[in-house]
Amino acid sequence: MTHDKTAQDKRALHELTIHAALEGMRSGEFTSVQLTQALLDRIAAVDGNVKAYLRVTAEKALAQAEKADRRRAAGDDAPLLGAPLAIKDVLATSGVETTCGSRILQGFMPPYTATAVARLNDAGMVMLGKTNTDEFAMGSSTENSAFFTTHNPWDFDRVPGGSSGGSAAAVAADEALGALGTDTGGSVRQPAALCGVVGLKPSYGRVSRFGLIAYGSSLDQIGTLTKDVRDAALLLNVIAGSDPLDSTCLETPAPDYTAALTGDVRGLRIGLPDEYFIDGMQPEVEASVRQAVAELERLGAEVVRISLPNTDKALPVYYLAATAEASANLARYDGVRFGYSAGADSMFENIRRTRGEGFGAEVKRRIMLGTYALSAGYYDAYYLKAQQVRTLIKRDFEQAFTQVDVIAAPTSPTTAFRIGEKVDDPIQMYLTDIFTISANLAGVCAVSVPCGFDKANLPIGMQLIGPHLGEETILRAADAYERATDWQRHAPALTGRAS
Amino acid sequence: MLAATTKSDTRYELVVGMEVHVQLLTRSKMFCRCATDYAGAPPNTRVCPVCLGMPGTLPVINRDAVEATVKTGLALGCEIAETAVFARKNYTYPDLPKGYQISQFELPLCIHGRVDVDLPDGSTSPIRVRRVHLEEDTGRSVHEGGYSYVDLNRAGVPLMEIVTEADIHSAEQAYAFLTGLRSVLRYLGVSSGDMEKGAMRCEPNISVRTPEQKARGEYGAKVEVKNLNSFRAVRSAIEYEMRRQIDVLQSGGAVEQVNMGWDEERQRTVLQRTKESSDDYRYFPEPDLPPLALSRAWVDEIRAELPELPGAKRARYIRDWGLRPTEADALTGESLVACFFEGAVAAYGEEDGKPQRMANWITGELFRLIYADGEGQDLRQIADVRIAPAQLAALLALIDDKTINPNTGKKVLDIMYATGDDPQDIVAREGLAMVSDTSVIDEAVASILAANPAELARYRGGETKLFGFFMGQVMRATQGKADPNAARQRLQELLDEA
Numbered sequence: 001m002t003h004d005k006t007a008q009d010k011r012a013l014h015e016l017t018i019h020a021a022l023e024g025m026r027s028g029e030f031t032s033v034q035l036t037q038a039l040l041d042r043i044a045a046v047d048g049n050v051k052a053y054l055r056v057t058a059e060k061a062l063a064q065a066e067k068a069d070r071r072r073a074a075g076d077d078a079p080l081l082g083a084p085l086a087i088k089d090v091l092a093t094s095g096v097e098t099t100c101g102s103r104i105l106q107g108f109m110p111p112y113t114a115t116a117v118a119r120l121n122d123a124g125m126v127m128l129g130k131t132n133t134d135e136f137a138m139g140s141s142t143e144n145s146a147f148f149t150t151h152n153p154w155d156f157d158r159v160p161g162g163s164s165g166g167s168a169a170a171v172a173a174d175e176a177l178g179a180l181g182t183d184t185g186g187s188v189r190q191p192a193a194l195c196g197v198v199g200l201k202p203s204y205g206r207v208s209r210f211g212l213i214a215y216g217s218s219l220d221q222i223g224t225l226t227k228d229v230r231d232a233a234l235l236l237n238v239i240a241g242s243d244p245l246d247s248t249c250l251e252t253p254a255p256d257y258t259a260a261l262t263g264d265v266r267g268l269r270i271g272l273p274d275e276y277f278i279d280g281m282q283p284e285v286e287a288s289v290r291q292a293v294a295e296l297e298r299l300g301a302e303v304v305r306i307s308l309p310n311t312d313k314a315l316p317v318y319y320l321a322a323t324a325e326a327s328a329n330l331a332r333y334d335g336v337r338f339g340y341s342a343g344a345d346s347m348f349e350n351i352r353r354t355r356g357e358g359f360g361a362e363v364k365r366r367i368m369l370g371t372y373a374l375s376a377g378y379y380d381a382y383y384l385k386a387q388q389v390r391t392l393i394k395r396d397f398e399q400a401f402t403q404v405d406v407i408a409a410p411t412s413p414t415t416a417f418r419i420g421e422k423v424d425d426p427i428q429m430y431l432t433d434i435f436t437i438s439a440n441l442a443g444v445c446a447v448s449v450p451c452g453f454d455k456a457n458l459p460i461g462m463q464l465i466g467p468h469l470g471e472e473t474i475l476r477a478a479d480a481y482e483r484a485t486d487w488q489r490h491a492p493a494l495t496g497r498a499s
Numbered sequence: 500m501l502a503a504t505t506k507s508d509t510r511y512e513l514v515v516g517m518e519v520h521v522q523l524l525t526r527s528k529m530f531c532r533c534a535t536d537y538a539g540a541p542p543n544t545r546v547c548p549v550c551l552g553m554p555g556t557l558p559v560i561n562r563d564a565v566e567a568t569v570k571t572g573l574a575l576g577c578e579i580a581e582t583a584v585f586a587r588k589n590y591t592y593p594d595l596p597k598g599y600q601i602s603q604f605e606l607p608l609c610i611h612g613r614v615d616v617d618l619p620d621g622s623t624s625p626i627r628v629r630r631v632h633l634e635e636d637t638g639r640s641v642h643e644g645g646y647s648y649v650d651l652n653r654a655g656v657p658l659m660e661i662v663t664e665a666d667i668h669s670a671e672q673a674y675a676f677l678t679g680l681r682s683v684l685r686y687l688g689v690s691s692g693d694m695e696k697g698a699m700r701c702e703p704n705i706s707v708r709t710p711e712q713k714a715r716g717e718y719g720a721k722v723e724v725k726n727l728n729s730f731r732a733v734r735s736a737i738e739y740e741m742r743r744q745i746d747v748l749q750s751g752g753a754v755e756q757v758n759m760g761w762d763e764e765r766q767r768t769v770l771q772r773t774k775e776s777s778d779d780y781r782y783f784p785e786p787d788l789p790p791l792a793l794s795r796a797w798v799d800e801i802r803a804e805l806p807e808l809p810g811a812k813r814a815r816y817i818r819d820w821g822l823r824p825t826e827a828d829a830l831t832g833e834s835l836v837a838c839f840f841e842g843a844v845a846a847y848g849e850e851d852g853k854p855q856r857m858a859n860w861i862t863g864e865l866f867r868l869i870y871a872d873g874e875g876q877d878l879r880q881i882a883d884v885r886i887a888p889a890q891l892a893a894l895l896a897l898i899d900d901k902t903i904n905p906n907t908g909k910k911v912l913d914i915m916y917a918t919g920d921d922p923q924d925i926v927a928r929e930g931l932a933m934v935s936d937t938s939v940i941d942e943a944v945a946s947i948l949a950a951n952p953a954e955l956a957r958y959r960g961g962e963t964k965l966f967g968f969f970m971g972q973v974m975r976a977t978q979g980k981a982d983p984n985a986a987r988q989r990l991q992e993l994l995d996e997a
Contacts, residue, residue, distance in 0.1 A: 092555040105554070112548050114555060213554040217786035246557050247788050325786055328587050331598020332552045336649060347593055347647045374589070374781035383783060 013038035014174040015491070018083050018231040021177055025072060025082050032072070032082025036065035036126050039084045043128065043175045046494055051150050052160075052170035054089050056129035057096055064126040071124065079238055081124030086176035088167045089130040090137050091117050091222070092211040100213050101133040101145040101163075104358030105339045114211020115246065116180060116222045116239040123238040128176050131166030135360045136330065137187055137215045139163050140432045143423050144362045151419070152195060153492035154458050158416035161191030161432075167225045168195040172492055178226040178235055184216045185318050186411075186436025188223035189448035193411035193461025196450045196490065198478070200224045200232040201436075203468045204443035205250040207236075208243030214329040216322030217248075219440040228488050229449065229479040233257035236471060252469060260472035261479040266300030268477060271404030275311035276435055281413035288452030288460040289410045296408070296481055304404050308396040313389050314438040315430060319366075320373045320386035321441070327370030333358060365426065390441050397442040401467040406477050410435050411448040411461035435463060445471050449478045450487035459487070511707040511748070513741045514718060515667035519680065520700040521659045521690045522636065523567045528655035529635040530558030530601065537652035538696070550655035552596030557787050560585075564633055564657035565608065567689040569793065569801050571659060572609025572631045574683050574808055579798045583608045585633075585785040594638035594649050602660075604782040607632035608793070614663075615810065616675045621824070626676050627664040634658050659689070665704070665718070670737040677701060677730050678832065682809045685879075686834040694729055701733050705740040707748070719744070720756040724768055727761050736761045740768055812837055820844070820854035829862040835882045836861070842888030847895055856895060864909055865891070868916045885919030886912075894922040904983055907931050934980045937989065943976045944969075944989050958994060969994065 013035050016024065024030050040058050047053055061084060068082035087093060090100045092110040099105040113121070121127070134144035142150040142165035150165045152158040153173040160169040164181025168191035171179050181188040183201035192199025201223040212220055224235040240254035272293060277286055297303050335341030335354030342353035359367070373382035400407060412432055422429040439446040444467055451462035462481075466474035482488055528535055531549035549556045569579055586604035612628030638654035640647055661680070667673050681692035681699060691698045706719035722744070724736045744754045759768035784790075807815075809831040816822040816830065830840045840861055844854050869880050894915065898908045903926055914925045926932055934940065947969060948955050958965040973986050 098554075100554070108554075110548070110553065110555070112553075112556070209555075210557050211555040214787075245559065247559055248557075248786075324783060327781075328589055328597075328599045328783075331589060331591065332554065332596060334591070334593065334598065336593045337551055337596065338553060348591075351591060351593070371781065374783055376779045376781075379781075379783075 012174075014042040016177060017227045018080070018085075018177045018234055021083055022081070026077065032065040032068040032084075032126060033062060035082065036061050036084045036128070039128055039174075039176065042173075046173055047175055049151060049156055049494065050153055050169050050173045050175065051148050052131055052166045052173065052175055053086070053129045054099065054101065054132050054145075054147060054166065055097060057127060058129075060096070061126050061128050068124050068126060076124070078122070078124035079234065080120060082126060083124065083177055084126040084128050085120065086128050086131045086167055086170045086179040087117055088164050088179065088181045089133050090182055090213045090215075091180060092213065093117055093127070093130065096127075096130065098130065098213070099146075100136045101142075101147060102135045102358065102360070102363070103146045103340055104333045104354070106146075108339045110211075112211060114222075115208035115243045117211065119238050120180070120235075131164070131170050131179060133166055134163035134187075135363050136213070136326070137163040137182055137184055137220075138326070138362050138366055140186070140190060140429055141417075141419070141422070142166060143419065144360060146360055149419055152416045152458075153494055154196065155416065155456070156495065157418055158458070159194070159419050161194035161412070161416065163187040163191075164199075164223075164225060165191045165195075168192050168197055168199065171195070171197045171225045171227060173494060174491070178224060178231050180235075180239070181223050181225050182212055182215075183221055183223045183436075183440065184219045184322060185440050186433040188225060189436050189446060189461070189463060190412050190433060192225055192448040193450075193459065193463075194416040196459030196461075196487070196492065198224075198226045198229055198232050198450070198482075198488070199411075199448040199461070200226075200236065200471075200475070201439060201446050202236060202240065202471055203445040204440075205248055206254070206445070206469065206471065207239050208241075208246040208249040210243055210245040210249075214325070216325045217329060218325060219318075219322055221440070229447070229475055229482050230258060230261055232447065233261060233475050233479075236475075240471075250469075255472060257471060257475055260476045262476060263480050263483055264300070265296055265477050265480045268296070268301040268406060268473075269404040270296055270301050270303050270477070271306035271400055271407045272303060273306050273308045273311070273400070273407060273409060275308050276409035278413075281410065282415060282454065284452075284454040285410050285412070285414060285460050289408065289462045292451035292462045292481060292485075293408050295484055296477065299480055299484060301477070306400050306404060306407070308393075308400060308407075308438065310389065310392045310396050311438060314393055314441055315434055317386045317389045317393065317441060318433075318437045319369065319430065320382050321390060323366040323370030324373045324383050324386075325370065327367045327374065330359075330363065330367055362426070393438055394442045397438070397444055397465075397467070401470075405466070405470075405473050407465040409463045409465065411463040412436070415454045415456070415458035415460055439465050442468075444468050445474055447474045447478050449482060450490075451481075451485070452487060453490070459490075510709060511741075511745050512710070512713055513668050513670075513737070514665045514706045514708060514721075515673055515737060516665035516704045516721075517661075517663045517667060517673065517676065518702045518704070519661040519677070520702075521571075521661065521684060521692070522698040523564050523657040523659055523689055524691060525561055525563045525567065525657050527561060527563075529561050529564055529633070529657040530655055533655065535656050537656070540652055542648070542650035543652060545652040546654070550596065551651060552598070558601055558785075560788060560791065561657060564659075565791065565793075566801060567657075567687070568608050568631060568633045568659050569798060570687050570805065571661070571684065571689055572612065573798075573802050573805060574687055575609070575612035575614055575628045575631065575661070577609035577612035577628060577631055579793060580606055580608055580610070581793060581795070582606060583791045583793060585788045585791070586782045587785050588634075589781045592637070592640070593647065594640045594651070594654065596638065596651060596654055600634060600637065601785055601788070602634035602782075603632035605784075606790070614676065614679060616672060616679055617810075617813075617828070618671060618675055624666075624668075624672055626666045626672070629662045629664050631659060631661050634660060665706075667703075670734040670741070673703060673737050674730055674734045677733060679809065681730075682832050682834075686806055686808055694727075701727050701730075703727075703733060703737055705737055705744070706754070707741055707744045719748075720754040722754065722757055722759050722768070724759045724761055725771070728763065732761055732763060735766055736768060739766065743768065806834070809834070809837070816854070816858075820849060821852065822855055822858055826855065826858035826862050829866070830858060833878045833881070835879050839881050839888050843891045846889040847892035853895075857892070860891065860895060860912075864912050865916075868913070884916065886915050890915060890921055897922055897926060901982060902926060902932055904933050904979070904981075907933065907979055931980060933982050934977050937985065939977070940973075940981055940986050940989050943973050943981065944986070944993050947972045947976060948993060955994075966990070966994070
């Protein structure tokens with residue numbers, strides 16, 4: 001089923017990595033218009049089955065590509081000049097409908113652009129379109145999208161993961177050279193693992209959240225989905241850095257992350273936390289991750305057994321902290337100023353009906369959970385307690401990073417599950433994020449890299465977690481591992497029961 | 500109007516805590532760059548994605564608003580937090596764009612202040628300030644013809660909230676506290692303090708309790724009154740509520756803890772429609788704004804730049820210049836008045852009771868002219884009058900050196916107020932200089948006595964109170980210009996001649 005991309009002499013344009021495509025455009029081998037057209041053709045050919053995109057902005061993309069070609073002809077070599085990328089639909093894009101996968105924002109045209117997207121634009125990106133997401137990034141499979149479910153390119157019967165499932169699937173299916181996603185509890189890393197691509201969640205505060213339509217404000221962070229680690233570093237170079245529009249964005253200047261990709265992991269101390277290898281996880285996942293860690297050891301890294309004792313509390317803490325913030329963040333959707341409005345006769349009736357009709361079940365569930373956690377009489381027992389335990393989880397990581405440079409763990413306890421399999425069981429669905437949530441609670445950075453396949457030929461991801469602002473270290477380790485293996489060279493066959 | 504408190508009321512103690520919302524005079528809004536000059540602007544023209552609460556936008560703290568709040572806190576004797584935290588106050592209303600108000604809950608900017616309020620009877624009562632915090636204003640809802648409209652020009656304007664402890668025990672105290680507070684705000688230049696324009700909104704929490712309750716440290720159920728558009732209304736509302744609550748208790752009822760509104764026309768409080776839900780604002784720390792660190796150096800800088808405040812000015816006027824408390828109060832309420840007074844004293848002199856004479860002229864004559872000017876009772880107009888402080892000093896000097904007499908002085912002041920001309924020019928132009936030439940006065944006195952033989956006979960017959968009549972006639976004959984002392988002396992001589 002899998003075919004090896006290296007078997008071909010030359011990859012098709014849509015199969016290229018971002019850095020390879022930039023080389024091709026620099027050397028004049030092809031233009032951005034040609035590259036963009038190739039990707040639009042690819043989307044036209046496969047997205048009917050994958051359903052990664054909520055909206056393809058072909059005309060705008062070609063216009064941007066023409067502009068990029070003109071800039072290049074004029075001697076410009078902006079870092080992403082002419083590279084066609086996809087943007088998760090929770091990031092505001094001026095003049096392009098932005099829905100968060102929700103009926104309540106259907107038709108919403110923001111008059112502003114998310115800072116991260118604006119920086120990609122300035123760097124010469126060609127935006128292909130907006131990718132599918134669980135509604136307001138609440139979910140792990142894209143099944144909570146109000147519009148449709150995205151299909152995993154490795155098996156159309158299965159979910160791509162979520163909530164950035166559209167972005168992950170688009171990259172995996174070669175419908176974009178790379179994409180932006182957002183990660184509140186694993187929403188970049190888990191779909192990256194399930195789709196066999198690289199997913200980077202930077203440290204909290206590394207990338208501006210301005211224009212990221214908030215779910216859990218203290219956890220949300222924009223991340224990248226790419227075909228390899230170098231592309232992740234390239235994109236992070238562009239989107240990282242301070243922003244006067246986001247007070248939680250750090251002033252610390254961003255380094256050149258590609259410079260960290262030395263391939264050298266000798267002496268790197270890698271921690272293996274006991275709590276991340278547990279009963280109930282898919283045996284092939286554990287085996288692949290352990291094998292990947294062994295590979296890093298072979299490359300010169302030192303492996304240390306560590307403990308993150310509060311790991312088992314991460315899931316409940318997350319579902320109190322994230323939902324509490326969400327309950328406030330989603331209060332603005334009242335049908336008064338933008339988006340869907342039910343058009344009821346009285347003021348409060350209109351707010352009630354707009355929200356009742358505009359939000360899906362999972363969003364309502366989380367708003368109710370969060371409202372409850374903040375309510376008088378429950379605040380101390382739920383919200384406050386969650387904040388206290390969150391501090392403990394943060395300390396676990398601080399403690400661990402005094403002993404090791406990087407923590408290695410599985411990204412997801414299983415490979416991609418079947419569409420519909422967990423949709424009626426929120427707890428089972430929530431458990432799919434059990435290994436990714438802690439990094440958000442602690443504000444640290446993490447990357448998921450492909451590290452094998454299970455018997456059903458579904459990709460497995462290894463997660464490398466670094467300390468706050470430790471992006472260079474995790475990218476160096478991930479890149480060294482990637483160079484020593486060839487998992488990223490496998491491409492999905494795009495088969496299964498098409499939708 | 501309500502009758503004054505009756506004897507039976509002494510059984511009850513009035514307990515009032517005050518919440519005051521103050522719009523700050525910053526150029527831009529609390530969390531975005533929109534202008535705050537929304538007065539008179541067409542609806543929804545001072546808005547941007549941030550203050551419209553559009554998805555994905557984030558707040559950025561306005562440094563000037565923080566500075567204004569720290570200034571106020573320092574002026575009210577507060578401790579300034581080293582770390583202040585913003586919080587989300589959640590409730591649903593169409594004029595609240597985000598569905599929550601960014602406010603402060605735990606860790607406000609300022610805590611533990613104290614204001615000493617001077618009362619007309621000369622007593623002073625301390626009122627503790629629980630906290631001063633910063634938040635954003637809401638928009639405005641208009642309900643018209645069966646439709647509801649929302650104007651978000653005001654949404655996000657910086658709003659400072661000052662909360663007192665329940666230390667107020669009379670409507671007079673409340674009135675004095677608010678007047679004093681507004682005065683401080685204006686001295687600091689942080690707010691216009693204009694209640695009728697909504698730049699200052701007062702919400703008293705009013706309750707009454709028996710001495711027994713007080714002994715047990717208990718309070719009565721409190722009633723919060725809103726919609727008060729003047730200090731007078733606050734005073735009336737407190738008086739009304741106290742009376743109402745006492746009546747309820749005396750007739751065996753219980754006071755309900757509710758929100759009331761003030762009906763200015765009927766001069767009474769009315770129950771506001773109970774809210775959709777009870778007040779559970781579900782406060783939690785605003786994740787979009789990291790805790791705000793206030794460096795001690797910055798706070799010290801602000802402290803060093805604080806202007807002299809009304810209380811200190813008042814004390815200085817009394818101590819250094821020997822002013823009476825009444826005039827000292829009247830001159831220090833508005834910083835613009837104090838500024839005028841100090842300028843006038845600087846030009847006039849500090850010796851021989853001159854500051855008190857100047858104070859009399861300003862609080863008597865100048866205030867009279869300002870009040871009569873049709874622009875209402877706002878003494879801040881003193882900044883716009885055509886008389887400069889030095890000109891008023893020159894006028895008083897003309898009276899002191901007997902160029903004119905005090906009554907003529909008032910006439911000259913009227914002309915100065917209307918024209919802005921120098922008093923010397925007016926006196927010269929109008930020929931108002933005082934006549935102390937004895938021959939002129941002698942002649943006037945002689946002709947008055949000659950023209951009124953009947954009155955003269957009555958006077959000499961013992962009806963000495965007619966002296967005033969003759970004096971008036973003399974002043975009239977000299978068009979008021981005669982030196983009154985010289986005239987009096989000469990009149991006395993001639994009357995007593997016989």
